[in-house]
Amino acid sequence: VSTNTDEIRIVHAAVPGRVRVHVPPLYRNPSATLALRDLLTRHPAVTRVDASARTGNVLILSTASLSAADVLAVVRELLQDVRAQHPGPATGHRNGSGEVSAAAAAEPITPWHTLHYDAALSHLKTTAAGLSTDDARSRLQRYGPNELKAVATRPLSQIVAAQFASLPVLLLIGSAALSVLTGGFADAIAIVAVIGLNAVIGTYTEASAEKTILALTRFSVPPVLAARDGARTSVAAADLVPGDVIYLTRGDYVAVDARLVDCADLTVAESALTGESAPVSKSAAALVADAGPLAERINMVYRGTVVTGGTGVAVVVATGDATELGRIQALVTQAAQPETPLQRQLRELGYQITFVTAVVSGCMVLIGVLRGYRIVEIVRVAISLAVAAIPEGLPTVSMMTLATGVRRLRKEGLVVRRLDAVETLGAVEVICLDKTGTITANRMVAQVAHVDGRPLVIEGARIRDAASGEALAAGESLRSLLRIAALCSDATVTVDERGEPRVDGTATEAALINLAIALGVDVVGMRAAFPKVAHLARAEQRMYMTTAHVAPEGRTLVACKGRPDQVLSRCRSVLTDGATRELTHSERVEIEAANESLAGQGLRVLGFAFAEADGHAGNNLSTSLTWLGLVGIADPTRPGIRSIVSAFHAAGIQTVMITGDQSATAYAVARSIGLRPAGQLEVLDSTGLAGIPDELLSALVRRVDVFSRVSPSNKLQIVRALQRAGLIVAMTGDGINDGPALKASDVGIAMGRDGAELAREVADIVLLEDDIGGVVDAIAEGRTIADDIRKSVHFIISTNLSEILFTLGATALGFGVPLTATQLLWINLLTDVFPELALAVDPAESDVLKRPPRRADAKLVCATDYTRLGADAAIITGAAMASYGYGVRRYGQSGGASTMGFLTLTGGQLLHALSSRSDTHTAFDTAQPPNPWVGLSVAGGFAVQALAAFVPPLRRLLGITPVRLGDVGVSLGLATAAFVTGESLKLLTLRSLQSRSTPNPPVGTAPCTGREPSVEPEG
């Protein structure tokens, strides 16, 4: 590989210590980019590095000692290493013939939209007659097939491996190995079984979620009509090459990026790429400025879009990953997945436990040796104590909790693509709602009309007067208007086998025809009665379409629909209340005002007019017309969105709307859905957002409710800015352009039914029914999951601590080793696994959606928790010590005393499960939703314990002595006393918190999980 480092150049170095360098080999080579960034970051004088594979630029911040030239030298040097290890597409990837196969990727991107189509054709060395088969074949070799790199799905092996990659599991494996070494085969087998079970549950859940999503997203591109050897040929989409001439007609999926050569009335739905829900009219003759965004390049068609009307001929300019869509996917593969709070916390907890385990076991051995016990004996006890200290149930617990949550959500129509995304949902602090497709249904519907000089509101098939709100019947003027709309339309209307009309056409025309049908206009009949004889399509200078139809008695009906001001200027008369009369100047002004006002509300407004004339069509198309009225069409908000938004607010989640609308329209929508129920609503016009410095944007976004005029690339910027502001961000989306933002957000939520393939593939959660309300359930689920994991963890820590304190304490105080290795393992299995799993599926507390989100950085166990957990453990330990002490007094340091301590300890731990169900409610609180599993696990635990006490073989295995009933009574009495003491302490703490807190304490806010704990917990 040659290192042509001369290409590296400084883009910007005006500010000392800040150099932007263009490094061509990084272009479209994410792995090399990351590698170079990492290497640069390690350089002592470099303070920060930002590298982008999208542009090939690297921004290096360094201490002043490094000049721009030094930086360049460092980059050159490091690049040598990087290129050796990451031969990306742009760095040389040669095929056998020596041709650079990635020529297409390395080629500079030609701004096709700025070229005349003739220039484009000659640039591509092709003609309007297309390519020869041979030429196409050789080009296919050069550019590669027209396929997008599949978004990588995780292979099964990777999913399985991930199950073993947590520290607690690794520790368990280590413990099992140690047990084998010290002869505890049974212990080892038990531990390995638990590990295996965890892995199976985890793998199964994750793999099935992946499978579900894959089944949902498969999509194959149909063949395309292209010119080959001068003839129209159907060509597989994968075989298209730059230079091919393709034919587009309505309903076609555009499989390439192409420059239009010719088109007639071509409209294309680009919502998947640009987010614009209305189809865009295309023009082959237009030239667009270089900087024009995708949505404005009306002489181009792009992969991923769909032709909604008209026909066109276009020359392919880019295929496969070189298409705009492919580039977005490249962006997607670069946007890094942030680690979820749970991942982070479980890892941290793992470290803490490792430390505690090591220290405790060491102490145990040390104390044992000092006390003069047998070394092998004391090491076995120490290993058992280590196993007891490891919450081996933890991976199972989190997996179990998450899997249960995922299954529950699946039933409600939510597919979870990443297990821990649900948990992250519980910590979500801000949710970005993409207006199109999330707040609205992404479907055009006629909403208002203006006929007979008055505004009407249309709700389905009901009409209301906009001013008085009075319900009206569809008047003759409106019916006439809709009849004209039915005739003057490119939409096709067919009647299916059930007699239901089926409308096929652009969103706007379909909306009009649907309204006509809803109001009882016989569209099919009308079209048969008035056959179309002439048709004048919309054009650049003539923003309306006109059709002529044969009318009865040898007359001609001319129908006209289009931009209101232009249609109006052709009208001399007006149809009002069934009568035609002269159009006055004041009426014109009024209609124009109505048009402007409707357009200002973000509606797409069309004007309608007609004429009836004698004789034949042809020369009648330009006759003067009679005005009928206006219809305003819009993408309506989904029903119920308001209550969903208020549910988010009640749950302390900030809502942000992202829309392409202008700000006042966006403001009106935001108010109508209650985006901010009271106070000021902030709208940020996102034109030129890319120019705002990151720090400034991060400061701004915390207050913004609505981002208006957002273009696709802004979305990623917005999500990143919110994250930089320290917020956990959920983002909804349905378009291809949402991909990068969905991927970068902490929880990406895609629409499953109408959403784009790419959006579904990169999202963490897919809403099958496109119902955003599911997110509220998901958030409740996420919070419950975090709560449950916390409950389990707390239970495990306090009980495990009690056995450590008991064993260590008694040994240290010289009362002998109170519990044997087998007893410790038994306690561990009996009192940990089942209560812990039961706690893991604890139902949601009733106030789960009424409290602020837990902080993502809140620890599962924080300092104040340790105090409480320590107190809980001390109470249980105290009871066990008392019981043991009583036994020692009665029977001396023997099996009898050991047995009594053992019984009290297990009893106290089992009862503690009841107490662990809530931090804020006592176990006797009947308002709490019941959890039969906890009761069952506690009762079962006592039953098994009874077996252990009274069944001789088990008793022998555990090394406990037969006990008298009175001693059992003393043991269990002390265990119960520990439980009651713990609950009383909880009640006292809660009371003192309540009396000291504000009149409205945050309900159910456990210490250090709430956003702002209003009181200092007892310390």
Next chain:
Amino acid sequence: MKRDFIFSSESVTEGHPDKLCDRISDALVGQYLRRDPLARVIVECAVSSGILFVAIRHGSSAIVDIPFAAREVIRDVGYDGDGFNARDCTVMTTFADIERSATDLVDEVTMTGEDIDRVVSRDPVTVFGFACTHTPSLLPLPLWLAHKLARQLAAASRDLLPELLPDGKTQVSVEFRDRRPARIHGLTIAVTLREPDDGAAARLRARIRDCVVDPAFADEEIVPDDHSRMAINPDGAFNAGGPAAHSGLTGRKTAVDTYGEYARHSGAALSGKDPSRIDRIGAYAARHAAKNVIAAGLASECEIGLTYSIGLSRPVSIQVETFGTSAIDEVEIERRVQAACDFRPAAIVRRFGLRRLPATRTDGFYATLAAYGHVGRTDIELPWERLDLLDALRSE
């Protein structure tokens, strides 16, 4: 009272960040009123580097594309090149709602006398109007000249001196003898450049003299003489300007909007308020009265102060001050003013037609007020500059 003194007034061009904010505020007020004459709207702007903040409190059925309108103003003013410009600046909008009361929804044109009484002042404010015989428009001469220079400077930045930003300041010092302007004591012009260029100083100074100063004084009686100090960027630096260099805020140039500090003015901003705000329209009504007093020949300098109190319709006090220049008794002038003018808020709105002006004028009316003064304008027809009270004031 001092009879001989030097007085200076300053003005700024329409691209000065403070004035830019005023203009955007007023353009938006105009846009709302054009669509909804009964709109209640208060618009305040702040601009800093690349960001424009627009805070809107409104009660209106109208929907206005705020960033679009704001960008149009920025472009019109002349920020279209590199640096701060209409295309790239970010617009952050804050909306808050005002509930319109029943009286808010009644057009003043249809009001009866009692209705007008029911529309009370919402703000406690003292506003001033002033007129004097210095200039044909009855404005004080220092301000009049400062405005003329500023206007000429802005015009020059459009074509003759394209290297200038539309952000500049002017100041004119006039020597008064016996309270009459006698000569130009000095004038100062501060300009900013699109690209900082200290080397251009000498050439620019000469060009500004030719293209700005000379045309501004072309039809003036009093022109700079050989001893008049003429300073163009006297600190020597020809720096970049506009919002990229210094930030701006609505309502910070109230002296420029009124009488150049030659007379008193209220601290309340004029721009960005709909006609229901007495602190805006009261100032217009006071100027109207003062101007008519001067034109009627009752005095050669006249300041009229109106004090409004919350909850009252009529001003609690009307004060006339003629600085010893009145032809008749000041108390008599006060009586005649009170008889000739209805200072109740709704009456002012009705008299000046303040709600319909944006719809009837292509320039939106309010936006044109923002720069070069809300009073004494000769380039636009202002209702409060009409001399329609002369007969009423002259009759005894």
